Amino acid sequence: MPEPVRLQVVELAAQVLGSMPAATIPGPLRGIAKFDPRKRARLAGAPIAAQLENDKEFRELVAETLQGAWPELVASLAEGTVPPAAEPVMVAAAAYLSRPPGWPDLVEQARADIEQTAAADSQREHAESRLREQLATQRASAREEIDRIREQLKAARSENSELRRKLHDARERTRAAEARALAMEAETAEARTKALSANGAAESELRRLKERLADAEHQVEAARRAAREGRSVEDTRIRVLMDALQDAAAGLRKELALPLSISRPADYVTAVRPDEPGVGAVPARALANDDPQLLDQLLAIPHLHLIVDGYNVTKTGYPSLTLADQRGRLLTGLGGLAVQVRVEVTCVFDGAELGGPVQVSAPRGVRVMFSAPGEIADDLIRRLVRAEPPGRAVAVVSSDREVAESVRKMGARPIPSTLLLRRLGRA
Incomplete structure (x- = not known):
């Protein structure tokens, strides 16, 4: 008899044993009947199973209790049919106790069903184990891809920092050129003031001063023109540099499929300047x-x-x-x-x-x-x-x-x- 069927039969017999009068309890089970109901089947399973096998009256008494609990199942087995929805263990237990015609076949059928169920459970566990291994492999691959993307992002940030430094240097050079132009304009103003103060000098001195003034104005104009041309060249370089920076950032963002904005800390934690208050x-x-x-x-x-x-x-x-x-x-x-x-x-x-x-x-x-x-x-x-x-x-x-x-x-x-x-x- 399969182990699940034996446990079911012993549990039913243990329940009936507690409700029997003391005089009708079989001799080998009288000491067991005093146990707690939950301990009878667990501690005295072997004696109860042996008594059911050898004592027909005790087995029939348990079968009568089973018939009161599952009348439809017992009646179907007596007619030689098995209910389609009945559990194999319950069918085998009822057949063993009530002993309808062909009951050994029913017990053997229950054994086959139980073994088939155990085999199906083993296959399912094997399939689950294989799926877990595949999932672990996919997770490891995903982590490697994330690490690779992070390294690329780090390199892009480094390149962006270098471009910003170059742009800052270009701006500093532009400001220096503008300062030199202002200084030359100041020198021109000073020369004009000196020329006006010498207006009362002699005509020869005036002509000489006018010639010098004209020369100075030509020099100032040339200096202004040179400053404007220099400033124009620097502005053009800055614009080209900024356009290249924007194109590089846009291309990198498109290549890495980055979002329009960098995530906040706890996703990608942005750095905080040292001078910010904490x-x-x-x-x-x-x-x-x-x-x-x-x-x-x-x-x-x-x-x-x-x-x-x-x-x-x-x-x-x-x-x-x-x-x-x-x-x-x-x-x-x-x-x-x-x-x-x-x-x-x-x-x-x-x-x-x-x-x-x-x-x-x-x-x-x-x-x-x-x-x-x-x-x-x-x-x-x-x-x-x-x-x-x-x-x-x-x-x-x-x-x-x-x-x-x-x-x-x-x-x-x-x-x-x-x-x-x-x-x-x-x-």
Whole structure:
């Protein structure tokens, strides 16, 4: 008898054994009948199976109970037919207990069905394993392609920086030429003043001065013409250089299929100039951590990245709402805040709180992220802070003390969730 059929028969017999009067319980099973109902089939399976095989009355008593539970199945087996929707294990158990004509064939058929099911499960597991290997190979190939594209982008950025330096040098040369032209114009004005002051001199001196003045004017005109021609040449060179720069950038963007604008940090983190103020510029002792002005001063920092611990804020402000309503209310407020202060906003939620895939409509200017399986939102927040370049102003909204201490060590400024809730309520 197949193992699943034997377990099913023993479980039915164990249930009947507990409802039998003490006098009618077979002798070998009287001690077993005192067991907890859940332990009879698990601890005394062999004695119960042996008693069913050797004790016809006990087996018929179990069969009567089976007939009361599954009358249609037992009746169909007695007529020699098997219900099409019946499970093979249940059919074999009923046939073994009720012993209709041809019951050994039914048990053997159940064995064949069980073995066929096990073989199908093995094939399915093998197919799943092969698909997993193919998926891993495709992911590795995708990562290699991403690395190659990043290297190309790095080279393009380096070339763009070199072109900008050349353009700056050309502009400096143009400004120097203009300064020289102004100096020559000043010298001309001074020469004219000297000529007017000598008007009362003799005619010979006047003629001589006029000749010198004429010569000076010719020289000035020649200098102006030379300056204009030089400036025109420099302007032409700058325009050609700028056109070449624009064509190169457009061709590179088209070749790499880049978007019209570079992604914000946490996708491609842009560098921040060293002279830009960071979160350290906000006085730490002048304002308490619960002072509403602290958040306003942080939001005024240029290029600030505001990272929000989503559920920490919502469960502090409106814990009675469902998770979906909490996310919607917080994201709506963050969307309005992003429009008002024009800072980069990233809202992080714990993916373990989700029962399955959800549809989240992220407002414009707000990035919404969920932690991956096996990762909590706190770790995702730390990875976002760690991804920012040194000197970038980063503020993390969370009342979790462990999160606040860890991001503070990485250079970010922690903010209690209550400050953000007050700011959103004020907006």
